[in-house]
Amino acid sequence: MSIIHVLDESTINKIAAGEVVERPASVVKELVENSIDAGSNKVEVEIMAGGTSFMRVTDNGRGMSTEDAKLAILRHATSKIQEVSDLNTINTLGFRGEALPTIASVSRFSLMTRQRDSEFGTLVEIKGGKVEDLREAGCNIGTTIKVEDLFFNTPARKKFMKTPVTEGSKINDFIIKLALSNPEISFKFINNNKLVLSTPGNGSQYDVIQSIYGAKVSEELLGVEFEDIDIKITGFLTKPSMIRSSRTWQTFIVNGRIISSRSIGKAIDNAYHSLLPKSGYPLAVLKIEVPQNTIDVNVHPQKSEMKFEDEGRIFKAVYKSVLDAIRPAGQSLDFVAAPVANPERHYTIEPMHFAVPHQTAVTAYNPLVPPSPIVRENTVSFSQAQAILNASLPKSEDLSQDNRQGESLSVSAKMPEIMESAGHAATDLPQIIYEGTLTPMGQVDNCYIVAQDPKGLYIVDQHAAHERILYDRFAALADKIPSQQLLVHLLLDFDDKECTLILDNQELFQSLGFDMDASGPEQMRLKEIPSDIPVGEAEAIIREILESLQNMHNLTAQEIRHACLATTACRAAIKAGDTLNIRQMQIILDELTNTTLPYTCPHGRPTIIKFGAAELAKMFKRT
Incomplete structure (x- = not known):
């Protein structure tokens, strides 16, 4: 049988x-x-x-x-x-x-x-x-x-x-x-x-995303547009402030077919490198069009995967299109600020006091050098502050007249008059009118800059923001970060393994602005340091870079450089606890606006958070 x-x-x-x-x-x-x-x-x-x-x-x-x-x-x-x-x-x-x-x-x-x-x-x-x-x-x-x-x-x-x-x-x-x-x-x-x-079915991918994920997500979208000889990429991404813990909300469409692709996902990850925490993925809806004869759709029973004739070219195209979308150099900080999601409401009743800052004459400021404390506060009661404000602020008809003349009437511009009413000499405070995208109002806990514009209230992490500014500045210097020679060379002690690591990576250290040579057994002579960092931070930065080098395995030169630049920027940036004057705050805000990736610091922490009118209304129970 x-x-x-x-x-x-x-x-x-x-x-x-x-x-x-x-x-x-x-x-x-x-x-x-x-x-x-x-x-x-x-x-x-x-x-x-x-x-x-x-x-x-x-x-x-x-x-x-x-x-x-x-x-x-x-x-x-x-x-x-x-x-x-x-x-x-x-x-x-x-x-x-x-x-x-x-x-x-x-x-x-x-x-x-x-x-x-x-x-x-x-x-x-x-x-x-x-x-x-x-x-x-x-x-x-x-x-x-x-x-x-x-x-x-x-x-x-x-x-x-x-x-x-x-x-x-x-x-x-x-x-x-x-x-x-x-x-x-x-x-x-x-x-x-x-x-x-x-979904509306009106042909707008933006409207589809909004109907699926809601207004909160759609407000954080970045448009993607890329076109090469025979590759076209369009779609949307979210800013680094809007991420989820898995790739489920990433959609890749090639010639109208939905596919999963490790290569495309990796290209997005690389483009967002240093903008996200270790576990997080932005929304991505990418529509990719290629010649039909350059793909094979029959490599998977459910056709959920696709084989490309030149996968490397697709990777590069996606990487460039995403990178162009998330680099809004010159965009207003309103565009890059992370929204406040589900703000918690806590209500307490406390005695009310106003802190009116007394500011000395503004001196030249290098945003790369941590400022010395130059602000002191004089606390006045609520009734005193109310009287001061009533006496100093212009009447409504004065406002309209000044507006016709095109003059700014920001709080900072009127601060001298307020101080004079409080018994301080107006000559201590030069009248400054800023033209930045945001107007700084002060600090919270000497850690966060509070700013405003007509669209809302903003809180900026001064360390994270300055870290991003410095990182972008360092990264733009392809050859070598400018260095300063030390009048008195520093002798630094290292163990044998660390000395070997320094000598093996001497070219890397020089590109970062550190010039060292051996001065004896297990000792290095530091002759030059980056011109943008304090001398007191130099040794700590070098030791952190060495620790990173020891922990890295099989990384590319680009990844090693990123880690070292991030460490240098972090140590050189102003710290939480540093007191800033209004002028210094404004410089930080303006510099952040002009960075290529202002959303986060190089380690993925957000630099700026926005309280829009809608969020404020919810917090004050106006809705």
């Missing part, structure tokens, strides 16, 4: 179902992609119990004739290709003819379809792969497919499905990606009789 035998059609279909239908989300993927290929501009997906008991996909596409409906339920029947050479130029989302019959082989399946010029449609009902009914029926133009009791006849597969909540979440994630890749199609997703997603 022969051991080898040919399988029957039912068994073949169920095996094929294992390839095509892994879970309810696989069914939705196949059916919705068919709807898109049919030219639909409205697609509605409804599920119950995570899709395990009920799924329905309805579209307004071209529909099928009765003859085509009969053929569509046969294995290897397709409208997408005719011969093997068509596989090289396939530009539809799917072509596998086994999709519908294999879905029907493991469920209770019904299909209703009608073409625009037909008076009646066609109804096909299948149970476990067996056609039970095929007849004319009245229905709308387009196609509606209903799948019930998935895997009812293959209990082994059914028991491996996750909970309805998990399966429903998988379907939700997939529909989101389909909506992002097809902004011209209106998608609706109904889960357990609840509308959970609805």
Whole structure:
């Protein structure tokens, strides 16, 4: 008796179902992609119990004739290709003819379809792969497919499905990606009789993102535009202030097909390097267009991966497009400030006092050198401060007159008059009118700069902001950071391993502005240091760089340079606790505006946070 035998059609279909239908989300993927290929501009997906008991996909596409409906339920029947050479130029989302019959082989399946010029449609009902009914029926133009009791006849597969909540979440994630890749199609997703997603279908990817993720995310979007000879990249990214802990909200679309790609994900990570904490990913919706003959879409059964003819070129194109989007040099700080999410409200009643700063004459300030404390405070009572302000601020008619003359009436410009009313000499405070994007108002805990503009209130981490300023300045110096010679050389003691590491990386240290040579056993002579750092910080910076070098493994020269520059910038920057005057605060704000990556410090901490009018209204219970 022969051991080898040919399988029957039912068994073949169920095996094929294992390839095509892994879970309810696989069914939705196949059916919705068919709807898109049919030219639909409205697609509605409804599920119950995570899709395990009920799924329905309805579209307004071209529909099928009765003859085509009969053929569509046969294995290897397709409208997408005719011969093997068509596989090289396939530009539809799917072509596998086994999709519908294999879905029907493991469920209770019904299909209703009608073409625009037909008076009646066609109804096909299948149970476990067996056609039970095929007849004319009245229905709308387009196609509606209903799948019930998935895997009812293959209990082994059914028991491996996750909970309805998990399966429903998988379907939700997939529909989101389909909506992002097809902004011209209106998608609706109904889960357990609840509308959970609805997109406008107006062709705007921005509006789709807003409808899915909300206004908070859409306000933090950066546009991506890149075009080369035969590569075009468009889409959106979020600022580094808006991140999540996984890549699930990153969507890559190549020639209309949603794919997963480690290479594209890595290119985004590299572009955001130093802007994010160690665990965090920005939203990314990237639409990439390449010649169809330079990709292979058949390297994965579900076509979720793609092979590129020149993967390195795609990587470089994505990297450059993302880098250009997140480098808003010259943008206002309002654009880069991180929004305050869900601000907590804590109310306490305390005695009220106003601190009116007395400021000495403003001297020349080098933002690279930590300033000496030059501000002292004189506390006055609430009633005294109120009287001072009432006496010094101009009346409304004076305001309008000054505005006609184009003069600034910022608090800093009127500060001399306030101080004079308080009994201080106005000559101690020169009248300064700043033209920066934000107006500084003071410090909190000698750590945070408080500033304002007509759009809101801003809090700037002075150390993180100055760290970003210095890092960008150092990084721009490709050859060598300018150094200053020390009149008195410093003799620094190191162990043998550290001395060897210094000598092996002498060129690196020189590029960072440190010039050292051996002066004896386990001792180095420091002759030059970067001109932008205090002498007292030099040894600590060198030791931190050495510690980084000892802990690094198989890093590129660029990554080593970044780590060393970040360390140097961190040590050289002004610290929490350093007192700044208004002029120094303004310089920090203006310098931060002109950096290439003002969102965060080189270690990924935010530099600036914004309280917009809406957040302030919530905090004061005005909404």
